[in-house]
Amino acid sequence: MTEYPTGVAERLDALVVRVLAPNPSPYTYTGTQTYLVGTDDLAVVDPGPDDAEHLKALTAAIAGRPVCAILCTHTHRDHSPAAAPLAAATGAPIIGCAPLTMRDAGPRADAAFDADYRPDRVLADGETVSGEGWTIEAVATPGHTSNHLCFGVRENGALFTGDHVMGWSTTVVAPPDGDMTAYMKSLERLMTRADTVFYPAHGPAIDRPQRLVRGMIGHRRQRERQILRLLEEGVGYIPEMRARMYVGLDSRLEGAAERSVLAHLIDLQGRGIVAGNEGDWRLAA
Incomplete structure (x- = not known):
């Protein structure tokens, strides 16, 4: 078995x-x-x-x-x-x-x-x-x-x-x-x-579900910090952000990873931290 x-x-x-x-x-x-x-x-x-x-x-x-x-x-x-x-x-x-x-x-x-x-x-x-x-x-x-x-x-x-x-x-x-x-x-x-x-x-x-959930929250916050660092460097194009964030990713998952980056950006936009659209994101003024 x-x-x-x-x-x-x-x-x-x-x-x-x-x-x-x-x-x-x-x-x-x-x-x-x-x-x-x-x-x-x-x-x-x-x-x-x-x-x-x-x-x-x-x-x-x-x-x-x-x-x-x-x-x-x-x-x-x-x-x-x-x-x-x-x-x-x-x-x-x-x-x-x-x-x-x-x-x-x-x-x-x-x-x-x-x-x-x-x-x-x-x-x-x-x-x-x-x-x-x-x-x-x-x-x-x-x-x-x-x-x-x-x-x-x-x-x-x-x-x-x-x-x-x-x-x-x-x-x-x-x-x-x-x-x-x-x-x-x-x-x-x-x-x-x-x-x-x-x-x-x-x-x-x-x-040990609470430990896993705590780790998942931490992982998402880490992705958020990666995005903010890239925006500080002037990288605001999602495919480029994905390539920098997901090194070695299976090519079949690249599109999905870009959707995840977009989801983070929309969340950050709703909190007034970033501005822009799918093609050109930046830190909010």
Whole structure:
């Protein structure tokens, strides 16, 4: 068995089972991880791509038990498309994030939006869904996308973090929908919580979550300082900034890195620190 076996139901704790979808890529790492919560009746978190092999694996893991809810953290196509066929097969409602579709022709480092996502119920921040032995609370965490939710399990201290916090890489924040200001506030919110483990959609479980989040905040502040130093040197063209900031980056990720730089610049502009536009940024007077 490999470290990340595709399609195998892996028990992570008394309430949580993980099933890895067969969609590895430079952007999804080993693939999208779908989680089953519960023992007698279940919630399915981030059903993943509409892939026949993955749906077969989920059906086997569900093993005929009732499904109370299919929960989606956000509507990128590696997370939510399997919700509809799984709902049809199980009769479960699709619950969680609001629908969101954006036209976005820019370079992405993640899947585009799922235009077919149709939730039966949208969860507001703090709302819950429950089953036998488990209660899941929605935690609004905009930033990666404006509709992103995390899901906290009250009984075991777990937080399903979707793409807000990943176990292998920093999260993509790509304008126009990705918002660095909102993302940083969402990270700071997680620092105030008492979650004991994060289960991300990509990468391994995180058993010291507050330490990781603190490091992620520090990493973003370091990127911000790099940008300000470059602007002080008169470098205000995003591709040149990216080349200076991301030395040795895989060429397939260059466009996404430039979107991240743009997200930081928009945040700094909103705080009155920089001025300009995509082609020519500078320090504010």
